[in-house]
Amino acid sequence: MKHRFISKRYWKDKSTPMGKVDELSKGFDDVINLSLGDPDLITDRIIIDNAFQDARNGHTKYTDFRGDPELRQEISTYYKEEYRMDVKDSEIFVAASGCLAMYLALEAILDDGDEVILQAPFFTPYPQQVELARGIPVELATYEEEDFQIQMERLEGLINERTKALVINTPSNPTGSCLTLETMEKIAQIVRKYDLILIADDIYTSFSYQHPFVPIAALEGMRERTIIINSFSKNFTMTGWRIGNIIAPDYIIKTIQMINENVVFTAPSISQRAAIHALRNREAIQPPMVEEYRKRMFYAAERINSIPHMSVIYPPRGTFYLFVNVKETGLNSIEASDCILREAHVLTIPGISFGQCGEGYIRLACTVGIDILKEAFDRLEKVSIFKK
Incomplete structure (x- = not known):
């Protein structure tokens, strides 16, 4: 925002595609949010x-x-x-x-x-x-x-x-x-x-x-x-x-x-x-938590690799994020993420948010239960860019 009371360091808009997609999501009342890395589980x-x-x-x-x-x-x-x-x-x-x-x-x-x-x-x-x-x-x-x-x-x-x-x-x-x-x-x-x-x-x-x-x-x-x-x-x-x-x-x-x-x-x-x-x-807190996210990651990765024009490295290596390759759709990461949101009401983050080499990908966070992940991928299977 350009204003004389704002430092010139912050005059240039540095908002990211992540923030813009999040704003778009507010237009839907049934969004499945796979964008943020905030776990659904609460502190033990x-x-x-x-x-x-x-x-x-x-x-x-x-x-x-x-x-x-x-x-x-x-x-x-x-x-x-x-x-x-x-x-x-x-x-x-x-x-x-x-x-x-x-x-x-x-x-x-x-x-x-x-x-x-x-x-x-x-x-x-x-x-x-x-x-x-x-x-x-x-x-x-x-x-x-x-x-x-x-x-x-x-x-x-x-x-x-x-x-x-x-x-x-x-x-x-x-x-x-x-x-x-x-x-x-x-x-x-x-x-x-x-x-x-x-x-x-x-x-x-x-x-x-x-x-x-x-x-x-x-x-x-x-x-x-x-x-x-x-x-x-x-x-x-x-x-x-x-x-x-x-x-x-x-x-x-x-x-x-x-x-x-x-x-x-x-x-x-x-x-x-x-x-x-x-x-x-x-030793009491971490093992069940880690195992829950591991199950989600493996389930989500298998579902992704079963959908045309989507793919991800298998088996998952770590974290609870999947960096999904969508290059076969012919869209850039912002366009793909936007299409997924508009047609499936699933919120993801465009890969370009994470650097230039992230183009062609979207990031999914497995921070919801498998039942919700199932619903998300059932919706994704119907998105036009993922049809054979």
């Missing part, structure tokens, strides 16, 4: 009840600037038990959401004009988060025919004297792909070779269906040059609690703390208590 009662009791017991005040010491200890214990990583208390920061954690990390490391390479297709906020930190986003394309693995020649071709960091996301939103250990080892070699910082967006670690998740920070020589962004939103269905954390070298954590004190001061105390109980009870 173990977390809610314990956090509620903590609130009654007085945990309603500011916490330590780096986060509740109990939560920092639980995070350290988690990495020790799950990944055999020794994470020091001074390397942990608790943030008010994974999104804020990403922005704080970028703000801490970037100088004006620094370039940040983004694994694409990417989580939609990445480019603007880089720009807010006065950096320049650079898209690193990955492709379905390469199983959405990062190709090293393509990566090296983007690196120059202005390159400061690389952002990776595995399991990936939106593609659902998982970087192989071989790919991550090659990435680590390049990051060390060019003296880069790597930001690992480790949001969907529990949703790796083919192989156990391995943090790239656990690879040789990567701890000192990796910033881990984590969140409780998806791994524990806690999207509304807005709680995440950062693991990084202590000098980066100190800088992030200084920045955050002038943004939100501390993360919400109640949400931090909820996160403590999530980690302590993860």
Whole structure:
């Protein structure tokens, strides 16, 4: 919006196809929403009840600037038990959401004009988060025919004297792909070779269906040059609690703390208590949740691959997103998503929202039950662009 009272940085309209499709959906009263990554399941009662009791017991005040010491200890214990990583208390920061954690990390490391390479297709906020930190986003394309693995020649071709960091996301939103250990080892070699910082967006670690998740920070020589962004939103269905954390070298954590004190001061105390109980009870909470989404993903992928002019990688690799190839329809991603909405009243997100290499795809979120997914695909089978 152009106005003399608005910063010129925001005069240019940067609304995405995602937002435009969402506006269109309001014209229908029976829309099946497969667009947003907000799980239909609610936070487990173990977390809610314990956090509620903590609130009654007085945990309603500011916490330590780096986060509740109990939560920092639980995070350290988690990495020790799950990944055999020794994470020091001074390397942990608790943030008010994974999104804020990403922005704080970028703000801490970037100088004006620094370039940040983004694994694409990417989580939609990445480019603007880089720009807010006065950096320049650079898209690193990955492709379905390469199983959405990062190709090293393509990566090296983007690196120059202005390159400061690389952002990776595995399991990936939106593609659902998982970087192989071989790919991550090659990435680590390049990051060390060019003296880069790597930001690992480790949001969907529990949703790796083919192989156990391995943090790239656990690879040789990567701890000192990796910033881990984590969140409780998806791994524990806690999207509304807005709680995440950062693991990084202590000098980066100190800088992030200084920045955050002038943004939100501390993360919400109640949400931090909820996160403590999530980690302590993860073995009871996570398996049934992950299994439910796995069933949905496999069901949805099978239905997609049975419909003409739609296809998706099978079996699903991770997350609860499916990146559906609709190139055979002859439409671009916005047109295909619009047609699906108008004819089937099913809301999806055009692939172009996730970077240029996302063109020709739509993203579906399996955040509704199989009964609703069945209804959605029954409708999709009748859409004109999917007829033989």
